[in-house]
Amino acid sequence: MAAEGSLPRLDFSCEGKKMMDMRTLGMTIMAGLALSVGLVGCGNLIEDCDPEFDEDCACTLDDDPGVDVTDDCINGETEDQEFCTCTIAGDLLDDDDDDATCGDGVCGDDESCAVDCGDSPSFRFVMVEDLTRNPSGDFPGADVDAISLIKRDGDELFAASLSSDTDVDCAGNRACDPSALLGPPDAIRGGKCFGGQLSQVDASTFTALNGGFAVVQFSDRSRDAKVENGDRLRVYEIGATQCGAFDDDPYRVSVSVSDDLGSFVEVGTGGRGVITIPVTGL
Numbered sequence: 001m002a003a004e005g006s007l008p009r010l011d012f013s014c015e016g017k018k019m020m021d022m023r024t025l026g027m028t029i030m031a032g033l034a035l036s037v038g039l040v041g042c043g044n045l046i047e048d049c050d051p052e053f054d055e056d057c058a059c060t061l062d063d064d065p066g067v068d069v070t071d072d073c074i075n076g077e078t079e080d081q082e083f084c085t086c087t088i089a090g091d092l093l094d095d096d097d098d099d100a101t102c103g104d105g106v107c108g109d110d111e112s113c114a115v116d117c118g119d120s121p122s123f124r125f126v127m128v129e130d131l132t133r134n135p136s137g138d139f140p141g142a143d144v145d146a147i148s149l150i151k152r153d154g155d156e157l158f159a160a161s162l163s164s165d166t167d168v169d170c171a172g173n174r175a176c177d178p179s180a181l182l183g184p185p186d187a188i189r190g191g192k193c194f195g196g197q198l199s200q201v202d203a204s205t206f207t208a209l210n211g212g213f214a215v216v217q218f219s220d221r222s223r224d225a226k227v228e229n230g231d232r233l234r235v236y237e238i239g240a241t242q243c244g245a246f247d248d249d250p251y252r253v254s255v256s257v258s259d260d261l262g263s264f265v266e267v268g269t270g271g272r273g274v275i276t277i278p279v280t281g282l
């Protein structure tokens with residue numbers, strides 16, 4: 001037990017070290033007080049204990065907290081030069097959130113505390129799903145040229161990657177390559193579909209969903225793009241409205257924290273050319 005007047009050591013380090021069982025209610029209160037401070041500071045509150053001087057001080061290997069090295073942990077290292085940490089038994093919180101996940105299974109990041117796990121989940125996945133009944137023709141179903149996420153500051157980010165769950169049937173479909181809907185729209189050139197050459201449809205510029213769906217993300221190496229309330233999602237669909245030819249086709253737009261197909265939440269539908277859907281209620 002910690003000496004009276006001293007605070008228990010709490011470790012909120014970002015490595016997410018396993019916290020040990022807490023044994024007494026008194027320690028709960030003390031730990032709670034320390035937690036309040038820890039939320040602000042995000043770091044070790046006081047130094048490690050020393051088994052030579054501190055009663056109930058026990059040391060374990062950092063790489064394997066199950067290994068007791070109390071007799072062999074000096075200045076944070078064992079004789080075998082493995083890193084170790086000493087704490088006063090019973091002074092750590094029993095972290096009920098050990099298994100908690102945020103967003104897509106990630107608790108915080110290198111710069112944030114594990115306790116940030118209470119943050120709301122991050123929506124990074126967008127699904128555009130064909131709602132066409134009985135899709136037919138050379139380009140069956142909704143013909144998606146591009147999908148974008150427009151942030152509140154006006155930045156328009158285009159779909160950068162596809163989830164492997166994307167499902168576009170190539171049977172009888174001349175535009176079934178889903179990568180054609182990544183990046184900025186390219187089916188409209190000079191303000192006209194296919195540069196005004198409507199008889200020369202460039203099937204490499206769009207994806208005909210053929211009753212299926214595409215799941216995309218907007219993050220790239222330079223930016224972690226989340227879909228947030230106040231953003232807008234835009235779908236560039238090729239059809240009568242956009243081209244003065246072909247069909248306008250209906251589709252649904254949904255978002256999710258993961259690409260688990262059962263987890264998507266609808267944010268809107270479209271079916272007349274370029275549609276911009278406000279994101280709310282996430």
Ligand SMILES: [Ca+2]
Nearest residue numbers: 139140141143
């Ligand atoms: Ca079509």
Ligand SMILES: [Ca+2]
Nearest residue numbers: 145180186205
């Ligand atoms: Ca395209």
Ligand SMILES: [Ca+2]
Nearest residue numbers: 143238239247
């Ligand atoms: Ca269409």
